[in-house]
Amino acid sequence: MESHVCRIWPLSVPDFVHYLHISWETDLGKGFTVTLWNGQHAWSGKVSETQMTVEANEAEMEREKYLAELRQALTSGEGRTRNYSFDISKHGDADEMLNFTYEKVLQDFSFKLGSVELKKVSDPTEVIKELINYGLDCIGDLRIKNEHMQKENKRLKCDCDYSLNELEKHVKDKEALEHGLYSRFILVLNEKKAKIRSLQEKLKCTQEEAEAS
Amino acid sequence: LSCVDKVSSIFDDVEFCVLNGPHNHPKADLEKGIAECGGLVVQNPGPDTYCVVADTVNVRVKNLIAANTHDVVMVDWLLNCLQKKQILPWQPKHMIHMSPSTEEHFAQEYDHYGDSYFVNTDESQLREVFKRMDQPEQKFSFETIADLEQRYSWDTSPLSMFRHCVIYMDMDFPSAISDPNSQIRDTSLDLRALELRYYGAKVVGELNEGVSHVVKHDRGQHLQKLKSLRRTFERKFKIVSESWVTDSVKAGIVQDERNYLL
Numbered sequence: 246m247e248s249h250v251c252r253i254w255p256l257s258v259p260d261f262v263h264y265l266h267i268s269w270e271t272d273l274g275k276g277f278t279v280t281l282w283n284g285q286h287a288w289s290g291k292v293s294e295t296q297m298t299v300e301a302n303e304a305e306m307e308r309e310k311y312l313a314e315l316r317q318a319l320t321s322g323e324g325r326t327r328n329y330s331f332d333i334s335k336h337g338d339a340d341e342m343l344n345f346t347y348e349k350v351l352q353d354f355s356f357k358l359g360s361v362e363l364k365k366v367s368d369p370t371e372v373i374k375e376l377i378n379y380g381l382d383c384i385g386d387l388r389i390k391n392e393h394m395q396k397e398n399k400r401l402k403c404d405c406d407y408s409l410n411e412l413e414k415h416v417k418d419k420e421a422l423e424h425g426l427y428s429r430f431i432l433v434l435n436e437k438k439a440k441i442r443s444l445q446e447k448l449k450c451t452q453e454e455a456e457a458s
Numbered sequence: 459l460s461c462v463d464k465v466s467s468i469f470d471d472v473e474f475c476v477l478n479g480p481h482n483h484p485k486a487d488l489e490k491g492i493a494e495c496g497g498l499v500v501q502n503p504g505p506d507t508y509c510v511v512a513d514t515v516n517v518r519v520k521n522l523i524a525a526n527t528h529d530v531v532m533v534d535w536l537l538n539c540l541q542k543k544q545i546l547p548w549q550p551k552h553m554i555h556m557s558p559s560t561e562e563h564f565a566q567e568y569d570h571y572g573d574s575y576f577v578n579t580d581e582s583q584l585r586e587v588f589k590r591m592d593q594p595e596q597k598f599s600f601e602t603i604a605d606l607e608q609r610y611s612w613d614t615s616p617l618s619m620f621r622h623c624v625i626y627m628d629m630d631f632p633s634a635i636s637d638p639n640s641q642i643r644d645t646s647l648d649l650r651a652l653e654l655r656y657y658g659a660k661v662v663g664e665l666n667e668g669v670s671h672v673v674k675h676d677r678g679q680h681l682q683k684l685k686s687l688r689r690t691f692e693r694k695f696k697i698v699s700e701s702w703v704t705d706s707v708k709a710g711i712v713q714d715e716r717n718y719l720l
Binding site: 440 | 571588648
């Protein structure tokens with residue numbers, strides 16, 4: 246069982262925050278349950294797989310594409326829901342039934358992704374409990390994950406620093422070795438060149454002497 | 459010492475002065491060895507002394523070196539002679555000190571560092587020559603090494619592929635990421651700098667005239683600043699991305715900078 250909770254601001258009552266709870270088994274495409282809570286009352290309803298197929302056809306979208314849009318609309322973070330709008334409308338005066346619609350907003354028009362009939366829940370405290378539990382569970386999980394990540398991060402940082410230091414040592418050693426070898430090489434090489442010069446000089450002298458005689 | 463049995467006559471009538479010996483061959487043993495080979499041993503070197511033998515350079519050895527009248531030879535040479543039962547020629551590696559006449563003789567054969575002028579050397583001999591040399595005081599510049607490598611065509615070695623590069627690492631990156639509190643800096647430029655040095659580059663800490671490349675973090679800012687600074691430079695440096703380094707290292711040869719310009 247997976248679920249997602251987010252806040253929405255229905256178009257008809259934009260000043261009232263509503264809590265939207267979506268829950269589904271393994272895959273959203275197999276149908277899902279919608280629960281809406283406005284702080285006082287709660288409504289709940291189900292969207293079936295066949296209903297989604299019908300809605301995809303109405304929107305003239307491929308099923309997969311439609312599902313991707315639906316996931317975006319219903320289960321992504323609040324920041325990303327800017328491209329989607331939600332609305333509720335009551336059936337008559339009583340608030341026993343609500344019609345909940347979700348739409349995708351394009352530049353200058355929006356089209357309906359789907360709608361679902363929600364029935365008032367007799368015991369909203371159960372809904373609230375579930376919402377709070379969900380929130381707390383999330384916080385707990387994230388905290389554990391965060392701690393783990395931070396530990397991991399620290400370890401990686403340690404390893405990284407260690408490796409960098411080692412590498413720096415090796416680089417310095419290599420530079421020193423290279424420098425030492427090259428400088429000795431140069432000294433020995435220059436000795437040989439000095440010898441060659443002196444022999445050259447000697448040869449020149451001998452040649453000159455030979456020519457002179 | 460007069461009652462030793464003579465085993466060889468290689469040192470017949472040759473006078474030695476042994477000053478000290480190693481633990482496993484103390485002075486007395488060495489003197490006995492010399493006598494067994496027909497040599498004479500004196501306690502103070504005189505005009506007829508062939509050479510002074512020593513293992514460690516102590517005050518007495520130093521004084522003899524200062525006097526500059528005798529050759530001071532390492533114990534190893536004597537041990538070799540005793541072992542092989544023949545007088546082996548002195549080599550530069552045997553000499554602690556040479557008298558002027560010996561030095562002149564050696565100068566005909568060997569250079570100042572003991573490398574022969576005429577006989578080919580090999581790895582172990584050259585290694586010994588190098589080992590005997592003090593770390594040269596004189597600092598050779600990167601250019602000297604680069605010239606040398608070019609002259610002898612060693613510049614194709616991957617270990618010197620960046621030799622012609624003078625590189626400044628531009629450590630600037632978005633401030634949010636360079637937050638000192640963040641555990642891991644989102645840059646591997648320090649690693650790149652070490653890589654560059656390992657493969658022969660000269661990495662400098664300041665962006666001055668003469669820098670050939672600036673390696674920059676791809677997401678780093680102030681590219682424009684760098685470019686306007688470059689306009690004031692006489693020799694224009696290239697601004698390249700990190701992948702120029704990694705790709706070159708991977709390929710074992712410096713890649714064309716033009717494909718990595720920022």
